[in-house]
Amino acid sequence: MNFEDLKLIPPIIKAVNKIGYTVPTEIQYHSIPHILKRNDVIGCAQTGTGKTAAFAIPILQLLHGKSSQNKHIRSLILTPTRELAIQISENFQMYGEYLKQSHLAIFGGVPQEKQISAINKGVDILIATPGRLLDLMNQGYINLSQIEIFVLDEADRMLDMGFINDIKKILKKIPVKRQTLFFSATMPDSIIKFAQTILNNPKEINVTPVSSTAQNVKQSVYFVEKNEKLNLLINLLTDKSIQRSLVFARTKYGADKLTKKLVKAGIQAAAIHGNKSQNARQRALEDFKNSRIRVLIATDIAARGIDIDELPHVINYELPDVPETYVHRIGRTGRAGAAGIAVSFCDPEEKKELKNIQKLIGLNIPIVKTE
Template sequence: MKFADLGLSDELLRAIIEAGYDTPTPIQAGAIPSVLMMRDMIGIAQTGTGKTASFVLPMIDILAHGRTRALMPRSLILEPTRELAAQVAENFEKYGKYHKLSMALLIGGVQMGDQVKALEKGVDVLIATPGRLMDLFERGKILLTGCNLLVIDEADRMLDMGFIPDIEHICTKLPANRQTLLFSATMPPPIKKLADKFLSNPKTIEVARPASRNENIEQFVVKTSERGKRDTLRALIEEEDVGTAIIFCNRKTTVRELAKSLQRYRYRAGEIHGDMDQSSRIAELDRFKNGDINILVASDVAARGLDVKGVSHVFNFDAPWHPDDYVHRIGRTGRAGAQGRAFTLVTPSDDEALDNIQKLTGYNIPVHGGTAKASPVADETEAPREPKSGRRGANRNKGRDDAPEAPRARAKAPPKPPKAAPRPPRDDESDDGWNGPLPDFLSVGFGS
């Protein structure tokens, strides 16, 4: 089957061919005719299978007829993250270049004034994150009564981020007689309930079992220790001769620290996480897409829907807390038929998380048999780093895997009693460490 067989307009087919595509993916072949027939639809497919184009392409032809009105968008696409919203906007620009359609992007982290000005002129397509849309709606800057087409993209991610109540509220403000499209990689019960409530006799298109294994991605587990994780990661990067890779961490603080550690070892690494403002996140993604950096250390803000061509490897520095996130993380590689490799670093405390991942995917991930091994202490002959001043900083750096500088010779000090191992932080605790002054009583040794 070709795109020309799906009933799309000549102008749209011309843009598709110029973009380098000829044959639709299974989700596109199944979804596009149904969307053009104005049916409600549920699309379930693995990440990286072309879900975005399966609704962008028919929407362009549907919206080619009609006129816009101020503050009343004709269609609405809801995305869980700013990056996904920006990516959908890029798709509309690429495929809609021969159609005179107006578009507005409502996302947080940027000035609201320019977004309001775009709405006042009237738009055919409004792409928004739920938070910013609700904000503008409550300020009376937007009306949804003229919106006849709603797309809820990455619905399972919306659930994880707590957006379902907002989506339900938004749906009540839209016309009852509308077309609704829901796309998701998985279909947990709350999403099924949402679909039953707001979709009318939808057609369900499922091109792969939810969370099933992507045959284009070779998956491996790498056993290591908490202290030796960074050594293991660097050994894997060298062993695999990585071209372009995304490294996922569970915490934003881990993202920052790991990116700085890789940079100290002369890797071209960048970072992206939720604490960065939107302009910084876009700039970092552009550097990654343009090849200025080839390793992107990221939190799960980058795990859904981001389509960067040529990502050869994904590394899970931390085993994800939610098994669904594993599917989306490794889906950043092996896209559009390409081959990819995914490695997950696991410590003894990750046994339960690994079991949940394997139960969800129905696949026993093999243990990597390469040469990468965890080492308890870093090789202190590796890349130099600037020493930190102060007794606390020196003690904290000693033995860390990102502090390879050899220790200076010192006069022998009286022996001190052994210290108890520090209690690891809980998930809800900060892992930044104590940076305040050292209390006087801690500097007094026993028997002195």
């Protein structure tokens, strides 16, 4: 099953191909067809399983070609934090690159003027935190009477953070006749009970989080100061027996910066991430596969498009925020029964992330002592 099999329109297929997506994740595979059929969906899936694409892609397709009259908001995505709102907005930007739908993320902690100006110009898809949304609604800047698709993302965190009353106030302002998509990492009784009050005959999707690493991948971790990571990486890469190494960086900017420093140190390297053109990404990947470059530096989203059978070496230059992402990262090596090596760098600020990873995989990753 690939994205073409999900009956997506050409502009979306073009966008996901550019990003490097090839095979949908489990939550995407099960959710997208139901959402495209206008069903309500309740999905249980951990952060890091591709959940945002599971609702963003079909929303873009459903709203395509029917731009709102009078600049009404047609889809509302409610999420608990500013960081998630920004992340979801970035995803809509990537998947909707070749579409005309407009989207906007609004959240507190920043002046409201720019957000109000953007709303006044007309927004198809609004991504919002509850507090700022209610504030702008109360000031008369936002009208939710034309909402067609409502998404409640990270529902368990919403309730944990005390947003239940805010959510109920918002629900009173959106049409009863709507499509509702409800996603949560956990499904305790309180969440299920609440979901039943806002969903109409939903399709239930439960994705078991990935939590185990392959036995044939040798894992290790270096405790290292943040400003010493580059020197450690260069030192490791002086081992000529490492023919190819996939290095994970947390951000696009970080990937580019690290690539320049490695090239300056005489190590052949290239970066791939969402800001690179499809041609540049493909060229870097081909050079890596054919050993014209030894090091490929990738962000997690870009790495979804990397499928190399003989990849012996993965380095986590920065640990991921989401423990499941670690499992996906090191799963790039040790394919088809081959042996693999996964090395992680952990600075003092990342010890919490390491602890969460080890808890998830049920393994204390061996520590490598540095001289």
